[in-house]
Amino acid sequence: MTDTGSGWDGTRNASVWSFVTDAAASFPGSAERLLHDAAVRAARHPQGRLALVLHLSRLRPPAPRPHHARIARAILQEAALRRDGHVFAPRNGDLILICTNGPDLLALPEMLGRLLRLDAPEPAAIVSSWRLEQTAEPLLDYAAGRLADRAPTPGTRPPAAPASPLALDALAAAVQRAHWPDITRRQTAVLLAGRDLIGTALRPLFREVTVTLAAIDPAQQDGGPVSGDACLLGHFAPRLDAALLAALTDALGNGGPLDAADRSAPPLHLNLAVSTLLSPAFGAFAVRCRKAGRMLGAEVALPEAAADPSAFARARRLANETGWALVLDGVTCDALLVTRPWALRADLVKLAWSPLLPDLPAAERPALAAALAAIGVARLVLCDADDEAAIRWGLAQGIRRFQGKHVEVMLAAARMLSCPAAADCTLRQCVERAAATGPAARRFCRRPDLLDTRAPASLAGPG
Amino acid sequence: MAHVLPAAPGRDAATLIARVTSSALSGVARRALVLRLSRLPPGFARPHHLRLARAALDPLRRADRAEAFELPNSDTAVLWRGQGGPALQASLAAVAELFAGAGDPDPDPAALCLVLDLPEQAETLLRLARESGATESTATPPDPRPPLDAAGLAALEGALTRADLTRFVRRRPVCVPGPGGSFHLAWEKRALAVGDLEAALAPGRSCRGDPWLFRRLTLTLERRVLAMVIAPGELARAAPFALDLTVGGVLGPDFLRFDAILPAALRGRIVLDLQAADILSDLSTFRFARDFAQARGYRLLLKCCDPDLLDAVPPARLGMDLLCLRWSSALASCDATRFGIAPGRVVLAGVDGPAAIAWGRSVGVAWFAGPAIVPRGQPGARTGTHPDGNVTVPRPSTAAAARF
Secondary structure, X not given: OOOOOOOOOOOOOHHHHHHEEEHHHOOOXXXXXXXXXXXXXXXXXXXXXXXXXXXXXXXXXXXXXXXXXXXXXXXXXXXXHHOOOEEXXXXXXXXXXXXXXXXXXXXXXXXXXXXXXXHOOOHHHOEEEEEOOOOOHHHHHHHHHHHHOOOOOOOOOOOOOOOOOOHHHHHHHHHHHOOXXXXXXXXXXXXXXXXXXXXXXXXXXXXXXXXXXXXXXXXXOOEOOHHHOHHHHHHHHHHHHHHHHHHHXXXXXXXXXXXXXXXXXXXXXEXXXXXXXXXXXHHHHHHHHHHOXXXXXXXXXXXXXXXXXXXXXXXXXXXXXXXOEXXXXXXXXXXXXXXXXXXXXXXXEEEEOOXXXXXXXXXXXXXXXXXXXXXXXXXXXXXXXXXHHHHHHHHHHOOOEEEOHHHHHHHHXXXXXXXXXXXXXXXXXXXXHHHOOOOHHHOOOOOHHHXXXXXXXXXXOOO | OOOOOOOOHHHHHHHHHHHHHHHHHHOOOEEEEEEOHHHOOHHHOOHHHHHXXXXXXXXXXXXXXXXXXXXXXXXXEEEEOOOOHHHHHHHHHHHHHHHOOOOOOOOOHHHHEEEEEEOOOHHHHHHHXXXXXXXXXXXXXXXXXXXXXXXXXXXXXXXXXXXXXXXXXXXXXXXXXXXXXXXXXXXXXXXXXXXXXHHHHOOOOEOOOOHHHHHHHHHHHHHHHHHHHOOOOOOOOOOOEEEEOOHHHHOOHHHHHHHHHOOHHHOOOOEEEEEHHHHHHOHHHHHHHHHHHHHOOOEEEEEEOOOXXXXXXXXXXXXXXXEEEEOOHHHHOOOHHHOOOOHHHEEEEOOOOHHHHHHHHHHOOOEEOOOOOOOEOOXXXXXXXXXXXXXXXXXXXXXXXXXX
């Protein structure tokens, strides 16, 4: 039996540790071996014994996250303390409690299932419990399965050290040195004219420019990267915005993102902080864009917009006066169920695709439908649509606006169908060139106007 | 440190209100002198009279951490730490000398100079500030101090690892109204006095000036508060209380230690105060933390400073148990239909006078907190008993909630 190194009550009562056997803190296979031995012993003396398996390994990725395991373990440890039991934590991430049974444990499986229902594709299958005097076979089979499991331990990277605030200066310097096309991408959102994927016209609506700091934000000696700390990143956002606006302004006329080959190219959307939208720098940038004949849009994340709705309302008025669309980004399935994003009255609302959306429990589906209706499908963009399932679910809801990797591939395929020089390129190259924000990455494209066009494309081909 | 502000009476009044409110909330003692120049007879209220009268307060401006405020009605207030001693006496003598033999009758120096002890007489000073023509709004005035920057935060985080924070812990009562205008303690809000903490560890800087860096700072502060709360003996005879926490903090090992040693008598009587910005940053994790905390018998409170927030983030839809609204002039135009939760689950904070209390009662707010709210009786912790049953935090509906 080994110390887990973290848990329910570590500082107060060291004896708690003797109730947990943890694969992560043991030599390989020891937790599985101890679980198997304990299962065999319990099967020999099953009277009044209970076994409970919490199948954390069945949660939908990215779960189980550390807090899932920490809380679940704490709950089981408490039961083990009360009921002369033991908690096992094999390599697959599951947690197993073997203890004496009692009426206080009756509610335990239901409680765990309810707690983890949001991340469980099948909440009913997340907990197994057996009264061993009735049947010990399932526990023995499970323990044998764990013992025989030779799959490598899932990656359990230690949590990154928090970034030091002092790392912000280094990041700011790196942003100043960065070659912007290397750290920015653009992704096109489209309007699907028809209800079927094949043959429908894809009309580009806007192109979102995103900045990726990972490449220039290495972990510092005294902590993790800034991009791993939401607070420091939020503090840094206005500086990053200012640098982005300056870079876009400098690139005007030099084949930058604002210099589309097609003058009727759809608007460029930028992710900006509300404080940036309310700053004089934004006003000056908007004037430059208007003079250059380019219309733009701004995207603000829901957490920032909803946390200060008054500021967001001011930004919305200002953006609209400037001729920019204001998009509410980062609206998740959870957000539709527990907030009212439509109250912020953004021009467009970007709903992030999640496999949870079609799999919601029956009790939550009416709330989802009501939220979609309150926003209105004409204002909804289903983003993160990285596979066909996302598009099909969106179309079934009446959504016609999409953005994501699958949309990029569809657009590239449609471009290649109509491009006279398509034989010289691959689909992947066409996707990458459309995502590029600088001329260098497009230099081998013989029809760059097609990368920027606002004209509808169709997977049915030009004919 | 003498601090002479340029003439901006409206801003001064708002700042004075904020300072007095802060003193009342934190319990930190200050003294105040109000020079009531608005009471001078017209013949003595010419500009040079006012200038000379204000100059008479110069000795007091050099008292420990003195701040001077010019109010819209020409009154001047000076706040300082400590008794004031010779500086106070010198200023009072200078005022008396200034108007001695100047008229018939002379202006009464005793009526001109009002000396107040805070926080006991905070209500009087707040009333004078409002009567001076300052707006009723208690919205935070612009902070003249620069916000804490990244380097300052790094230094402060380092200092916090070594500092003894017990002297910064404040217990602020949250009360239910009783008969005859009385208030009874429902629970205590336990929190660190950020204003005093920054004055001691980051002088001249505003920790709240940058919301993102302040959020980062709260992560450190919540760990320290939890460590203090679970110190031996701290919970044994404690009254119901509330803590400021982040969603990550509710799911962290420190909170699990707190939960493991929470006495049964307190189970179901602890309130966890969460910020909307923190909740919204990861709603999936929030929903997990909410379900966990409520299953363990905690009540979750949404802190709200802007009534407009409630349209997009209705507390009941979010699954919160309680809502805390901060009193402001903007709130005064709100009615209960905008709360997004039953008024009987609402706390009105920042209550600084009769207007706030009247509004709260009119909309059916259940709990009140702020400098104008003084509970009758003592917290249960001092007597070893809990407050009256009708004023405690509602218990969870099922006994099973306390135990999985």
